[in-house]
Amino acid sequence: MKTVKCFFIFLVIGPTLAFAQKQEVRDSILLDSIRLSDPFILADKPSKTYYMTGTGGKLWKSKDLAYWTGPFNIVEHDTASWMGKDPMIWAAEIHQYKDQYYYFATFTNQEVFIDTVKGRPINRRASHVLVSDKPDGPYKPMADTTYLPPEKPTLDGTLWVSNDHTPYMIYCHEWLQNLDGTMEKIELKPDLSGSIGEGEILFRASDSPWSRDKRDGKIMPNMVTDGPFVFRTQTGKLGMLWTSWIYGDYTQGIAYSESGTIDGPWIQEKEPITPPNYGHGMLFKTFDGQLLMSLHSHRVGANGNYIRHPKLFRVDDSGDKIIVGKPFNP
Template sequence: MKKILFVLTLAVFNLMLVHAQNSEPALRVDIPIDSIRLSDPFILADKITSTYYMTGTGGRLWKSKDLRKWTGPYKIAQTDPQSWMGSNPMIWAAEIHYYKGKYYYFATFTNKAIRVGDNLERRASHVLVSDKPDGPYVPMKDSVYLPADKLTLDATLWTDTDGKSYMIYCHEWLQNDNGTVEKIELKPDLSGTIGGGKILFLASDSPWSREKEKDGKDRPNKVTDGPWLFRTQTGKLGMLWTSWIYDVYTQGVAYSQSGTLDGPWIQEKEPVNGSNFGHGMLFRTFDGKLLMSIHSHKSINNRTVRIPHLFEVDDSGDKIVVGKAFN
């Protein structure tokens, strides 16, 4: 029953996203970050243009020179209507990565008209490319990065110690009943993938997430969400990721024992920041300060409201420490 209710809630949320993404909102100027409604906020600090670019779920872009006042939203993704995505795909958890002279748009695309598996909407991680940080972002050579029958989401980019670049993504818990974080090698120009995916860890590896079994017993939550890779100043490889503690959206962190993507990944016993925050990422400001971009997750008048927030982070040791809010 809990899974059915979750799917119904997700369907309503999807309908709202479709309406929002198909409409053209008016451009807004000098908007404080806490006045923006945005899930999965990702910020690129682009030194070439001396501008911060924020994107996330919805496929829109915001721009800022100081992280305090933002202008947007701009539409920047141009997908191929003849592809599996269809004419109006939903876009989740978009990220912008500068790599070897170009900008790459990693995002989750959903086509509600195509069903896979147990009557689930086709959803997959994919990559677009642009010569500019504010797009437009367009398709590359490969039309598919991951198997068509596999629900994947929240892809990010990481170059490992072997010099190869990888897509890190989640396999949806709705399909496998125990979400995963996985890696797959990318082609040198990021235009497609090489070989198959490899599981890095399972949702059930979490010591802090919780949900109830049908018999009322506790178990680790099934959800894996929002992976983000980083290295501390001591060289320790870590990964932020998000799940739930019952109905509370919560972010944890794991560290690789080997210092590579292959792990093994050792999960921290406690979440890395406060309750009702998740899907975080790290970036360094133009003056060298390390910040976490993350969204709050709250129910207000029976509506889920997600707002971007920035927190200072200390990465001087083997483990990150999340500090005060950035003002």
């Protein structure tokens, strides 16, 4: 259970510390010097600025990807809602959609529990969407107070808009409850102010041929689904980045849709696409047209806490499958 146990420690401890610490805004900080899990970068053309957020929910800004200013507080959640007064924020993302900016993030209320599985209490946790008319916020709630079922712990919600212009949230139903994490989709309202209908399973953690865990002396697929990001290659192939574990190594995987739609079926690649201990990837283009993958490196510190830094890799998407190249050093 080493892998699962370590992952649980991160969920309980890592984001709590990242969110609780009050940090002063700093200028000219090198990307490698920033400690941040789940880095998501929006290249905003109107402002010619890169905006980076992630676990902890704060914002960093850069003009060149090399030097960053931050962190900024940008979230104004409803303290009377299910989130509570001071929720943990994980895996935040900023998406420009139509004429506004949307903040997809996982909020955890540490004072409310929704379930107990195998003796482990599970907090109220869900992916949710806030909105702003500027990329640097502030981001505020919209019409619906709940996007996903309150009895299910969900996380890492991301935006995908289909060819027929239907918006979806792609998210994970957490392995802590279902013991085989799922990747799911739910339709969103046209203005993203709430969800429509019920979520549908796209695939399960156990579908992965590369993830591994050892439980009760047996080698089996890992239970974790983490960090979805959906994209199309230049040939139109629909793919999804997602992350799990190979024993103690955080690992970036990928799947491709056989039908070319979000409904799949999703065919998992046999091997990871990055070196060990990188994960939670997403893709974006620089202002000069280079395609990059943003993700974080992963190692365990002397005190047992995870140490994670944003990293960038070059990506070639000219074929049916992406090829991850060398690290990009701005």
